[in-house]
Structure formats: C-alpha cells, structure tokens
Amino acid sequence: MDIAACRLRLTDHLDEFADEYAPTFQGAGTLTQQLEQLSKVKALLWEHGFAQWGWPERVGGSGGPAMLRAMVGEEIVARDLVVAGFFSMTETLAPTLIEFASPDVAARFVPRILSGSEMWCQGFSEPNAGSDLASLSCRAVPDEDGWVINGQKLWTSLSQFSQRCLLLARTGTPESRHRGITAFFLDMDTPGITVRPVAIMSGNAEFAEVFFDDVAVPDARRLGEVDGGWSVAMTLLPFERSTAFWHRTAFLWSRLDRIVADDPKDDRAAYLIGEAFTALHALRSRSLATLQRLDRGETLGPETSIDKVLMATAEQKVFDVARTLFPGLMETGDDADAQQWRDEFLYSRAATIYGGTGEIQRNIIARRLLDLGDER
Amino acid sequence: MNLTPDDRSTLAQSLRGTLDPTADPLDNDAALVELGWHDMVESGPDAVGVVFEVLGMTGSSSTVLDDVVAVAAGLEPGSTVGLPRWGSAERPTTIALGSARLDTQRLAGLRPVAGIDPELGFVECDASLLLFGDEDRWPAVVTAARAAIGAWLFGMARAMLEMARTHAVDRTQFGRPIGSFQAVRHKLADVHVAIEAADPALAAVGNGTLDSDLARVLAGQAAAVASMHCQQILAGVGFTEEHGFHRYMKRAMFVDGLFGTTSSICAELGRGLLRDNSVPRTVQLQAHAPR
Structure with missing residues (x-):
C-alpha cells in the first residue's frame, strides 16, 4: 500500500468529518474528557475502516505495513484530537497479544483495543521494581484451576479506567530474576483487585497502584510460556x-x-x-x-x-x-x-x-x- | 549520484589509504585528485560527504573545500576560490579567507592564518584576489559547503569518540578500567548519541538548504559534545601535545566557523521558521531509506 495515497484518504476523511472528531472541550480537558475523546476517536476510526490499517487480518485488521499505523497516529495526533501517549498504548498492547495469545483469543480481544471499546493497562512496575524490572515480586502461584496472584503494581497507567490488565508476575524463585517471570492478562473486575488512583504532579490521576489479593486467573489467560514473561515484555519495546x-x-x-x-x-x-x-x-x-x-x-x-x-x-x-x-x-x-x-x-x-x-x-x-x- | 552502502565503504577505505595526516594540504589534494576527486565533487553531495568524513576521521589537511565551493559557484574544480571570514556566511567583499592554494611567497597582502590550526594553511586576504562565481549562486555555495563541513565535523567527532573509548578500556585506575565507571560510561554514551543523531541527517543531505543546515548543526553539536566529553575522559594525557586528541579538538573549533558557526546556523534556522510562521515537516514516512 502506498503511504502517501493512504494518507490522502485519511486526511480527506478527517476534514470531511472534522466536527465529529473534534473534542467537545477547550484546551487539554480533564482526564475523563480526554479518555472519552480517545474512545470516540478510536471508534470513529474503526467505523470508517482506518483503525484497521496496518494490523493483520486474523485479528480484525486490514493488513499492510506497520508504517500505516505510524501514519494514522501521526495525523490524529497532529490535529490534537487525542493525547498521544494514550492513543499509542494500542501499539504496545496489540502486538503482544498477536504474538503471544492463542489465535482465537487474539482475534477476540485485539479488535476491542483497536476500536476503543476496551481500555487496557500494563502491570509491570512495582514499588521495588522500577528500573530493575527483573526484580519484580508480585507472585503467581499455580493451583488446580489456574493461577492465584498476590502482590502490588505501581505506575499502572489508566488502570482505574481499564477493563483488562497485562500483568508480569513472579513464577520462579525470588532469585530467578528475568528467568522466572510469566505474563498474564486479566479482567480488572476479578474479585481481589483493588485500584488506588495516584495523581501525577499536574494533578491528573493518570496512574494507579493496583493491589492483588488472592486473584484467581485461568491458565487460558497466560501469555507465552510459564517463566517466559520477560520475552513478552521485551516484545513491547520495539513497538513503543x-x-x-x-x-x-x-x-x-x-x-x-x-x-x-x-x-x-x-x-x-x-x-x-x-x-x-x-x-x-x-x-x-x-x-x-x-x-x-x-x-x-x-x-x-x-x-x-x-x-x-x-x-x-x-x-x-x-x-x-x-x-x-x-x-x-x-x-x-x-x-x-x-x-x-x-x-x-x-x-x-x-x-x-x-x-x-x-x-x-x-x-x-x-x-x-x-x-x-x-x-x- | 547515489552511492550504495558498499560503494561508500569501498570509497572510505581507499581514502583512508590515500590521505596522510602528516602531509601538507596540497599533497593530500594531489592524492585526492589522482583518486578521481574532480569527478566526485561534480557528482553531488554523496561522495563529497564520504571524502570529508574521512578527512575528519583521519585528521588530514586538505583544501578540497575550495572545489566544493567552486563547483557550486559554477567555476572549475581546482579554482582558487574565496571563503567568508571566520564565523560568517556572507559573500565577502573586503576581507576573505583563502586556502593554502594561495602562494604566500608570491602574493603580497596575505596574512597567513596560523591561529589554532596552522596545519590547514589558511590565509586572510583582500577578496579581489579570489574567485567567488556569480552572486546569485552564493546560496547554493553555502548549502554545498555546509553539507561538506558537516561531514568533516562528523568525522572528527567519530575519531574523538574512538580515542576516548579506547582509552576508557585500556586505562586502569583504582584497579579497574575507567570505562567500568558509570560517570565515564554515560559521557561516552552521550557522545555516541550525538553522533548517531547526526548520521541519518547527513545521509539525507541532497541539494536542499534546510537539510544541509540541519545536518551541519547536528554534526557541529556532535563535534562539540565529543570535544568536551572525550577531552575529559582522556584527561591528563588528552591535555598534552603527545596525544593526538588535541589536533581534532582544535580543528573542530576552527572548522566550526567556516560558513557560519553551529550556533549562528541554529539561530538562522529559527529565524527562517519565525519568518515563514511554519515548521516544515523535514522527514516524511517512506518505506525505503535514501541510501
């Protein structure tokens, strides 16, 4: 697909539907307004077929190179329609599911992320695992139905607004570092999850701490191999x-x-x-x-x-x-x-x-x- | 003419074998002409960039900037052209800089510029002694010269990083290589980032003034960061004449003032944006790299 030709189609569309895409508020808006605007823009792009560009057909996309996604985001952000950092979260979440979830799970959930019908968050950092992510200690222990999770996450962007969380948890010994981490994705309404919003210094409660207290997760919600979570986390990086x-x-x-x-x-x-x-x-x-x-x-x-x-x-x-x-x-x-x-x-x-x-x-x-x- | 990465490295390799850091500018010029320099300088910024990068990396002296200026000014390569006074990009009308091509023995009224880098052999003289080409070609002269100077400074920055990196690995203090100390590592990382920042900008230089100016500023910033941090890492030995570092640092200081300095070009760029009330999208998404 020719990027310039696609760009022209998109910009014509954005000009034609400018009123529908425009925010209903002035300036930056409140966090709630920003997120409503984000969902609206993603839904419109999905409805008109642009959110699908550059994603594989097996997860609801319309194919083509990732560069198309770079272009779509560029045009949306350049018009100040969304907060760039929020819009781009798709770029790390969707590729992770495509790479590590089973084909049917990926086909079920990726369209929800692309269309803005669901918000997802990343549960990676912890109070004692920031720069040293491999030292994380939030624990997942196997039981007969799947896994039980206990621990705490921090800097979990938008988790109080999210339906799902991509989580890294310790499954090896405490000393196993990056060799003993497993990735899961879980429903934020699972019993045992408590979210406490944390305001960043601008006053917006964009982050949260998330507490996990005997949270049950089926094994079907595991991403990648047991103890293979580090490579899941590293898959995000190139897209970010x-x-x-x-x-x-x-x-x-x-x-x-x-x-x-x-x-x-x-x-x-x-x-x-x-x-x-x-x-x-x-x-x-x-x-x-x-x-x-x-x-x-x-x-x-x-x-x-x-x-x-x-x-x-x-x-x-x-x-x-x-x-x-x-x-x-x-x-x-x-x-x-x-x-x-x-x-x-x-x-x-x-x-x-x-x-x-x-x-x-x-x-x-x-x-x-x-x-x-x-x-x- | 666009060179492939293979062409570039073949050319760089033969240049390395040709240029002599201890030779006079005119001797290096002769060696370059034998290698086909006159064809290269007429073929566009690609080959010129490789020549200047290797000049910078090897610390060799030459007057081939004159030929870049000559071709852009519509004159023959080999002409004895004039350059603006240090720090300026204006077409000179009174005093100009001339290269070692001017025979200081035979012409009166020349002031040899020893300055901080006497090996380059510049002179100051009356502009009437020198050729400048048509006045309306001057913007093209500045564009071509800045692209070449950017590559020259870039080569110097790379050479300084390599010296400091080698020193950080070899030099032991407190029983360990100084390159194991984070304070040293982060300085080297910053130099590397500055160099890598300039690299794609230099590769994208064509005939556009904006691309050339941006690449020149980024290369100048890389040379400045390299001069500062590599000097500090080379420390005592890098402060002596016995180590090669000082030649690069001094040359980077001198070359930074040819056709405007890094900071004057930066301000020029900003004035352009303010005048046009727009910030051009200099880089567009495209599937394939220009080189």
Missing part, C-alpha cells in the same frame, strides 16, 4: 520505540508550531527555536530509519535506546523553550491554554523516567553499543 514514537514526534512538532505561531519577542527566540527544531529533526530522522528497519523485518534491539534518549531530549527541549519564551505562562496562567502548557511541561519531565530512565538507556548504550564491558 517505532510506531508509538512516530506518533509522539507529531505531538512535539505541533507544539513547536504553536511556539513559532506565537512569534515570541525575545532576543533568544530564533536560537532556541532553531535548537528545538534541530532536536526534532534528529529525532524524526532517527525514528524514520527505525521504522524502515522494522518494515524490512529486522529485529530491533539495544540501538533503540538511542531513539529513546533522542525522544526524551527533544521533548524536554521543546517544553523548556516554551517556558523560556512564554514567561510566566506556566507559572501564573490559569486559562485553558496555560493549563495545557503547564500540564504538558510537567509531563515532559517524565520523558527521562518512563520506559527505562535516561540512566538505564545510557547503561545499555555503553555496554551493548560501545562495548565497554560490564560495570563493576
């Missing part, structure tokens, strides 16, 4: 760092558009805008090369840590520049525009934290790409 990153570059580009459109009267404006533009260009060039490698069927590995560093750098740069060139807006503004810049600035501080911290990425680059041997 290809299609989902491409969506995020569109978001950052649209924010630089806004800065430029404001024509800030500041001696530093030209230089700072040039710097942010250069960082975005580096990110997009790198991200395109990564998408092209994925398109050729290459396996993505540690070199995507460079993409992650460039993403975090560009994101923080764009919002640092906005803060410098719009003095007082984030600090003293109270209208919808100021609120949105403030929220997005604050969120950008997490760019060097989530998905592997900046320090973890540099550790990977040093060991795997520069061949500096082990740290001691």
Whole structure:
C-alpha cells in the first residue's frame, strides 16, 4: 500500500468529518474528557475502516505495513484530537497479544483495543521494581484451576479506567530474576483487585497502584510460556520505540508550531527555536530509519535506546523553550491554554523516567553499543 | 549520484589509504585528485560527504573545500576560490579567507592564518584576489559547503569518540578500567548519541538548504559534545601535545566557523521558521531509506 495515497484518504476523511472528531472541550480537558475523546476517536476510526490499517487480518485488521499505523497516529495526533501517549498504548498492547495469545483469543480481544471499546493497562512496575524490572515480586502461584496472584503494581497507567490488565508476575524463585517471570492478562473486575488512583504532579490521576489479593486467573489467560514473561515484555519495546514514537514526534512538532505561531519577542527566540527544531529533526530522522528497519523485518534491539534518549531530549527541549519564551505562562496562567502548557511541561519531565530512565538507556548504550564491558 | 552502502565503504577505505595526516594540504589534494576527486565533487553531495568524513576521521589537511565551493559557484574544480571570514556566511567583499592554494611567497597582502590550526594553511586576504562565481549562486555555495563541513565535523567527532573509548578500556585506575565507571560510561554514551543523531541527517543531505543546515548543526553539536566529553575522559594525557586528541579538538573549533558557526546556523534556522510562521515537516514516512 502506498503511504502517501493512504494518507490522502485519511486526511480527506478527517476534514470531511472534522466536527465529529473534534473534542467537545477547550484546551487539554480533564482526564475523563480526554479518555472519552480517545474512545470516540478510536471508534470513529474503526467505523470508517482506518483503525484497521496496518494490523493483520486474523485479528480484525486490514493488513499492510506497520508504517500505516505510524501514519494514522501521526495525523490524529497532529490535529490534537487525542493525547498521544494514550492513543499509542494500542501499539504496545496489540502486538503482544498477536504474538503471544492463542489465535482465537487474539482475534477476540485485539479488535476491542483497536476500536476503543476496551481500555487496557500494563502491570509491570512495582514499588521495588522500577528500573530493575527483573526484580519484580508480585507472585503467581499455580493451583488446580489456574493461577492465584498476590502482590502490588505501581505506575499502572489508566488502570482505574481499564477493563483488562497485562500483568508480569513472579513464577520462579525470588532469585530467578528475568528467568522466572510469566505474563498474564486479566479482567480488572476479578474479585481481589483493588485500584488506588495516584495523581501525577499536574494533578491528573493518570496512574494507579493496583493491589492483588488472592486473584484467581485461568491458565487460558497466560501469555507465552510459564517463566517466559520477560520475552513478552521485551516484545513491547520495539513497538513503543517505532510506531508509538512516530506518533509522539507529531505531538512535539505541533507544539513547536504553536511556539513559532506565537512569534515570541525575545532576543533568544530564533536560537532556541532553531535548537528545538534541530532536536526534532534528529529525532524524526532517527525514528524514520527505525521504522524502515522494522518494515524490512529486522529485529530491533539495544540501538533503540538511542531513539529513546533522542525522544526524551527533544521533548524536554521543546517544553523548556516554551517556558523560556512564554514567561510566566506556566507559572501564573490559569486559562485553558496555560493549563495545557503547564500540564504538558510537567509531563515532559517524565520523558527521562518512563520506559527505562535516561540512566538505564545510557547503561545499555555503553555496554551493548560501545562495548565497554560490564560495570563493576 | 547515489552511492550504495558498499560503494561508500569501498570509497572510505581507499581514502583512508590515500590521505596522510602528516602531509601538507596540497599533497593530500594531489592524492585526492589522482583518486578521481574532480569527478566526485561534480557528482553531488554523496561522495563529497564520504571524502570529508574521512578527512575528519583521519585528521588530514586538505583544501578540497575550495572545489566544493567552486563547483557550486559554477567555476572549475581546482579554482582558487574565496571563503567568508571566520564565523560568517556572507559573500565577502573586503576581507576573505583563502586556502593554502594561495602562494604566500608570491602574493603580497596575505596574512597567513596560523591561529589554532596552522596545519590547514589558511590565509586572510583582500577578496579581489579570489574567485567567488556569480552572486546569485552564493546560496547554493553555502548549502554545498555546509553539507561538506558537516561531514568533516562528523568525522572528527567519530575519531574523538574512538580515542576516548579506547582509552576508557585500556586505562586502569583504582584497579579497574575507567570505562567500568558509570560517570565515564554515560559521557561516552552521550557522545555516541550525538553522533548517531547526526548520521541519518547527513545521509539525507541532497541539494536542499534546510537539510544541509540541519545536518551541519547536528554534526557541529556532535563535534562539540565529543570535544568536551572525550577531552575529559582522556584527561591528563588528552591535555598534552603527545596525544593526538588535541589536533581534532582544535580543528573542530576552527572548522566550526567556516560558513557560519553551529550556533549562528541554529539561530538562522529559527529565524527562517519565525519568518515563514511554519515548521516544515523535514522527514516524511517512506518505506525505503535514501541510501
């Protein structure tokens, strides 16, 4: 399929149905408004056949390369129709199901994710397993009907709004690290699950802690092999760092558009805008090369840590520049525009934290790409 | 002309065997001409990029930037052209920079520029002594020159990283290689990221001014990060003349001012966006890489 031709079909559609796609609120909106908008946009894209582009036919898609998904997300995000990070969660969840769930389970659940009829969350991080994910301790013990889960997850985005959770649990000995982890997906309304929303520093309760107290899960809800959960988690990564990153570059580009459109009267404006533009260009060039490698069927590995560093750098740069060139807006503004810049600035501080911290990425680059041997 | 990755590495390999870091610029020029430089410089930015990257990596001196300028200005390769004064991208009308092609023995009114990198053999002189080509070709001259300079700085950054990486592996303190310390590893990782950030931008350089400027800025940033961090990792030995590092660092400082500096081009880019009130989508989704 020709990407440019597909893009034209999509943009014609988005122009024609602009009123239906448009948010009903001004600025960033509340979290609830954002999620309603997300479901609405995904449902419309599904109804008109665009959400299916780039997904395999056996899970309800209409086939074609993953690059089509990169393009669809780019157009949706560039029009500011959805929060990029929420929209792109599909890019990590659906490929995991396609790869590791049985064919009928994948065919049943993937369309629900694509069409926005269900929200899914990822139960990976724990209070004592952040950067060191392989040390996670939430436990799954086999019983005659399947598995029983006990433990706690944290930083579980949108879990209070989710119907299902993709969970990593310890099935080996506490010392087994990445060799003793198994992946499951479970229904969030299963008895024994308690969700406590956690507000991030912008005030939005986007995360939650999730407690599991003797939660029963059938073995049919296991993803991949017993003790094979690490490779399930690693399958997510290439998609987070290809299609989902491409969506995020569109978001950052649209924010630089806004800065430029404001024509800030500041001696530093030209230089700072040039710097942010250069960082975005580096990110997009790198991200395109990564998408092209994925398109050729290459396996993505540690070199995507460079993409992650460039993403975090560009994101923080764009919002640092906005803060410098719009003095007082984030600090003293109270209208919808100021609120949105403030929220997005604050969120950008997490760019060097989530998905592997900046320090973890540099550790990977040093060991795997520069061949500096082990740290001691 | 587009080179395949194989073409590029074959060319880079023969350039490495040809260029001599201890030779005078004019001797390296002669060796490049024998290798077919005049055809390469007329064939477009691809081969020119490889030549300048290897010039940077090997730390070799040459005046072949003159030929890049000459071709873009509509002059013959081998012409004795003029370059803007250090830090500027304006077409010179009074004082210009000239290369080692100018015979300092025979022409009056030349000031040899020793400066921080005397090996390059630049001179300052009256612009009337030099050729610039048609005035309306000047934007094309700047574009072509910046693409070449970007590749040159990129090559220097790569060489500096390799020196520092080798040092971090070989140098032992506190009973272990200094490359096992996270503080050192993260600096090297940052240099590597800066280099990798410039790489696809340089590969995408065609004849467009914007692509050339962006690639040049990213390469300049890579050279700056490499100069700072690699110097620190090479520490005591990298501060001496006995280690090769200083030649690269000083050359990167000098070359950064040819046809504008990294920061002046950055500001130029920003002024362009503000003037047009738009941020061009410089990279579009496409299935196949340009190289």
